[in-house]
Structure formats: C-alpha cells, structure tokens
Amino acid sequence: MPSQGRVTWVTYACDIWRYLHVALSVVRESGSMTSVHNAYGFQLQAVRAPLQLCEISELVPGPNEVVVRVAGCGVCHTDIGFAFDGVPTRHPLPLILGHEISGRVVSAGLKANNWLGRSVVIPAVIPCGECSACLAGTPTICRQQFMPGNDGDGGFATHVRVPARGLCTVPDVLLPGLTLEMLSVVADAVTTPYEAIRRSGLGYEDVAVIVGAGGVGSFGVQIAAAIGAAVVAIDIDRQRLDLVAQHGASLTLDASTTDIKGLKSAVRTFAKSSGRTGIGLKIFEMSGTPAGQATAFGLLDHGAYLGVVGFTSKSVELRLSNLMAFDATARGNWGCPPEQYPAALQMVLDGKVHLAPFVEMHALAEAPEVLEAVGNHSLRRRAILRPDQPTKSSSVEV
Numbered sequence: 001m002p003s004q005g006r007v008t009w010v011t012y013a014c015d016i017w018r019y020l021h022v023a024l025s026v027v028r029e030s031g032s033m034t035s036v037h038n039a040y041g042f043q044l045q046a047v048r049a050p051l052q053l054c055e056i057s058e059l060v061p062g063p064n065e066v067v068v069r070v071a072g073c074g075v076c077h078t079d080i081g082f083a084f085d086g087v088p089t090r091h092p093l094p095l096i097l098g099h100e101i102s103g104r105v106v107s108a109g110l111k112a113n114n115w116l117g118r119s120v121v122i123p124a125v126i127p128c129g130e131c132s133a134c135l136a137g138t139p140t141i142c143r144q145q146f147m148p149g150n151d152g153d154g155g156f157a158t159h160v161r162v163p164a165r166g167l168c169t170v171p172d173v174l175l176p177g178l179t180l181e182m183l184s185v186v187a188d189a190v191t192t193p194y195e196a197i198r199r200s201g202l203g204y205e206d207v208a209v210i211v212g213a214g215g216v217g218s219f220g221v222q223i224a225a226a227i228g229a230a231v232v233a234i235d236i237d238r239q240r241l242d243l244v245a246q247h248g249a250s251l252t253l254d255a256s257t258t259d260i261k262g263l264k265s266a267v268r269t270f271a272k273s274s275g276r277t278g279i280g281l282k283i284f285e286m287s288g289t290p291a292g293q294a295t296a297f298g299l300l301d302h303g304a305y306l307g308v309v310g311f312t313s314k315s316v317e318l319r320l321s322n323l324m325a326f327d328a329t330a331r332g333n334w335g336c337p338p339e340q341y342p343a344a345l346q347m348v349l350d351g352k353v354h355l356a357p358f359v360e361m362h363a364l365a366e367a368p369e370v371l372e373a374v375g376n377h378s379l380r381r382r383a384i385l386r387p388d389q390p391t392k393s394s395s396v397e398v
Contacts (some may be wrong), residue, residue, distance in 0.1 A: 018267045034107040035060040036067050041157025041366040045094040047086050051368040059161045066164045067107035073155030073179025074100030080375045085313045090151050098155035099124040102184040111228045112164035119170040124188040125335035126163050140334045155193040156367050158387045166338025180359035181386050182355045193220035194344040196307040204228035206278035207271045211296040212287025213240040215382040218358045220247045220286050226352040227247050230274040260298045280304040300328045308332040
C-alpha cells in the first residue's frame, strides 16, 4: 500500500469541522418529496489515492428512488479491489464507495412514499426486475442492476440515493446489543454466504467446509451451523479460528501449519466421525485469496460442491479436470437476490447469526485510514463506518 494512502484525522480536521453541523441533515420541501442538502462523503478520485472528503450535491429522489440517512456502512474487500487493485468501477471515478449499507429512509420519490421513515438494509445488488434475466429468476446477473459504490455513489457518506426496489425492512425493536448500524453487514457479508449456502442445498446430513473465517466466512460458519450441518473452518489466523469455534465450527484447521494433504486427511476423518450421510463435501471458498481458492479446490472429493464466494483479482492455477474426475460442481454467486434478504436477516434477528463479535465501529471521518487498514489486513473484524461515531474506533461489546 502506498505511503501516501495513510491519512490522519489532523489532515481532515478543518474540513470535518465545517460539516459537523450536518449530523442531522437540513431538508427542504419540494412538492410531495424532500430534497436532502449538506450531505457529505468520502470519494475515491483515483486508484491508489487516499479517499477525499466531498460535499454531495442536493439529493432529490426519482419517482422510484429513496434517500437513506446512513446508519452504518461495512467496508468490503470489493472496495479494496476498486481502491487499490485497479478493479474498474462501472461508474467512472470519482465515486463514493460502499455497498454494505443500513439506515433510515428520509426522502422518497412519488412511487416510493411507503418507505418514508422506515429503517432498511439496502441490497448490495439491486436488479431492475424487468429484464430477461430478472424474469427468468436470475436477478443477480441483471445487466441493468444498481450496486451502490459501483454503479453510483455508495455508503461511505452521510446519505445515499438508491432505487427503492428490494429494500429490506428492519424492525424498530431489535435484540439487546444489536443495532441498525451493525446490520449494514447483512447487505453482503451475511447475505452473500447465505445465498451460496442456500444454492448448495446444504442440510443436516452434510459436512460444510468454510475456507476463510474472516469478515464473510465467520458468518458463513454460523449460517451453515444454524442449518444443522457439521462445520469445518479453515484459516491461517488462529484468533479467527478460535472465535468461530465458539460460533458453530466443530473443527478448525490452521492452513498456515498444515499442508493440503494434512487438511484433506483431517477433513475426511472428521466427515467420517460426524456420522453425516451426505454425498460429497460442501466446500465454500470465502477467503478471497489465491491460497484459499487453491485450498478449497484441492479439497474436492467425489460428488463435492464448491461455492466460490470470496473475490480476488489475482489469478489461480487449477486443474479443472478434477471437476470431471470427481463428478463435482463449482458455482459462484454475485451477491444475493433481494427477495432472499428477509430470510437472511431473520437469522440475525433470531440470534442464530451473531454480528457483535465479528464487527468493529469506526467514524466516517476515519474512512481513508480504515480503508487502508482493511487493505493491509490489519483489522480482524469487519469494519463499519458510522457517520455519528466518535472519531476513536471501537469494537462492539458482547
């Protein structure tokens, strides 16, 4: 990571001071909707350049749009790909990143007034609902989809304007210790592994192997365990493995000290001793690293299913003939259809998937530093940017 990417709070003190008065945005009546003024965010202006504080021009929702006051926005490795690895955004730079967003609707278009005042999770992938892909039941490959922080400004901001289609309602009363800002990670870190696991048909008789127990895999472990599968977690971070062992992983394996042969042997022994009768392992690659992808592929056995969830821009050399030889299946998923969000959210609301041990809060003002820290893998928990968070970062008490 380039040294110029390191940005301190002092650099932005003067600019932030000018914007503190907009913690509650000033809105102006405009017909049957409101326009939002004085919003701000942190914008990527060039690859490998620090995020820059920027004003957001007046936000007026279209007929089928809403403006959401951001409660929290998770920082994803997809954002790292855009900011540091040269992965192109579909909307040209400059652009405000961030696609894991929760908040409250403060302005709505003429056809979306029913959303006003409601707390919501914004889907990371919002399909159009009208194209051939959507009508065929494959909305995540909709070519007219809208992804905040990719197709338009995202959630590293106080407010964001998005299509109303597919918004996921959040109840006003939440479990003790669960907050609206924490639910931002449902928009990708929870729903994407949920969709991968749902597509696999994972059930009680199966053994699930989660490769990567970080910001996505930690939730994958919990989802698989909640379904009733016997769960193996593989990572190179002992602390992460110890944590997921408390949240559904029956076996944890440290890939930094065990080669692929040893991993295979340990997984096979566990599968046999588990008494599960499912045919073939259900393997889910959630690390988004070349090493993790190679490990996941190397674990294929007869009739196995491989779900590719993690993203890396780097290449991996694999022998695809293994899929043929094992009569195995490999499948990816680009996010999660909005209609599946309520079921995934319900797992969190029911206490089957815990967020607090796996997330940490940071002030929106710290966005440049947090993005670099995520890129450097110096944070073990999923970072959430919060516009009203004090500038000193904090983990969530459990």
